[in-house]
Amino acid sequence: MDKKTTGLIATIAATLLCGLPGLCLCIFGAVAAAGVMPYTTEVNGISDSGVMPSASGFAMLCVALILILIPAAVAFFTLRKKPEDNIINAEPFDPPVDNDPLPPAS
DSSP states (O other): OOHHHHHHHHHHHHIIIIIHHHHHHHHHHHHHHTTOOEEEEEETTEEEEEEOOHHHHHHHHHHHHHHHHHHHHHHHHHHSOOOOOOOOOOOSOOOOOOOSOOOOOO
């Protein structure tokens, strides 16, 4: 496989594994940050209910942003066109040869 195909597969995999869960977490975090995310738990017969704190929603939004940026970074670094080197491959360095006659010694 060439580098472009590998980059495309890596971008698709990163989108499925990081981007889509990041979008779901973003929605969930926005609802929690708004303060309207109710919860109900029951442990050992004791029930509790309430609203998730907004701070947890803001934390989820930050994690979601990181997860969404990962596929963008993978796409940028794997699919970008790298500048080619304009260096000419020459033979090993040979100093210039001076073929001019030497002046007479006095």
